[in-house]
Amino acid sequence: MLDKLKINKKLIRELDFSAIIIVLAISLFGAMNIYSAVGISVFKSQIVWILFGMVLLYFILVFDYSLIQGYANIIYWSGVILLALNDTIFKSTVNGAGSWMKIGSVTIGQPSEFAKLGMIIMIAKKLDSMEGNINNLKNFLNLAMYAAIPMILIVIQPDMGMMMVCFFIVLGIFFAAGLELKVIGAGLASIITLIAIVWNSPLMHEYWKIRLISFLDPEADQLGAGAQLFQSQIGIGSGEILGKGFLKGTQVAGGFIPESHTDFIFAVVGEEWGLLGAVFLLTLYGILIYKFINIARTSKDIFGSMLSIGVVSIMLFSIYQNIGMTIGVAPISGITLPFMSYGGSSYITNIMAVGLVLNVGMRRKKINF
Secondary structure, eight states: OGGGGSOOHHHHTTSOHHHHHHHHHHHHHHHHHHHHHHOHHHHHHHHHHHHHHHHHHHHHHHSOHHHHHHTHHHHHHHHHHHHHHHHHTSEEEETTEEEEEEETTEEEEOHHHHHHHHHHHHHHHHHHHTTTOTTSHHHHHHHHHHHHHHHHHHHHTTOHHHHHHHHHHHHHHHHHTTOOHHHHHHHHHHHHHHHHHHTTSTTSOHHHHHHHHHHHOGGGGTTTTTHHHHHHHHHHHHTTTTOSOTTOOHHHHTTOSTTTTTTTHHHHHHHHHHHHHHHHHHHHHHHHHHHHHHHHHHOSSHHHHHHHHHHHHHHHHHHHHHHHHHHTSSOOOSOOOTTTSOOHHHHHHHHHHHHHHHHHHHTSSOOOO
16 A cells, blocks of 8 residues: 555656745745744744645645546546635625635635646646637536536635636636637637626625725825725835845734735735845746746647646736736735745645646656556
8 A cells, every 4th residue: 555655766857846846935935924924823834834744745746647537537626616606605705705615604716726626637638628629619618617516606705816817817718728829819808898798787895996996096095995006006116126024014914904914925025035035936936937838839639738728827827916916016805925825725626737737747758668
């Protein structure tokens, strides 16, 4: 039994250890900033999640990713069922979004985090079975259906931030699969039109409007809806080139930036580590994404390639959206910064995603045992 939980030495030689080191470096840097933002208790919890994540990463690497393809239906529909249960029975609302599942007095996480991974696996499997022929109308509608089901359930919660993540995951996969640009353009235009139509309808929740309005004109209400962004910009700007120093951030320490250990963790980076710290973090992300794109490009099959592209799409959009909302170039949403923000379900899902991509990478070549 234990032999089955060991990775063959020939496969280990194909594993990109530098990617794991980068993920660990970002995670520990994130934990330091979490400690600075909210103290030792939450820091300890994050360290536990990091350690658990590293163990989980190992187990994901043990099994050939092609086995996951065989369980795609179970993984996908399990995520959909969890979303449905979250929408109807176990919903817990935090900051306007009912995306948290709560059983009794225990909040157990966000099913949408795991559902988005199931969506990637399912779409990748379908594209593989279609031999990548996405421009066939029947194939496209089939893929669109599997994308739409979890996204509709996420909108019902409502959680517009996660819905945006899922939309850009699908957009990234479809683009990489070769979907005609006119179809992609029509899809983007449809989304903009849909937002305009529902703006004054009951479907448009008031807190969505407030966030969009505060993004377009944050100075209009600096003590209200625009306060979080305004304080974040002050903190990041005051960090200048070198930052104020670890544990010396006045905006963070003074509690002026809400959710500084989760959604607004980049504000801590900007204030305490300055431009150099921000560039350091973005460089690590850039190297990691480059490695993942290379794995997608050289995968031995369509499933592995699309799986990797889906994870790249998560990373790219989450990084842009999270950092963008702290500096005012994206609307505020509950999107966490991968491996930096505090949160168990978010961290574990990101580790699982990384594990899947590295699994694809280490099995690119035919190895004779």
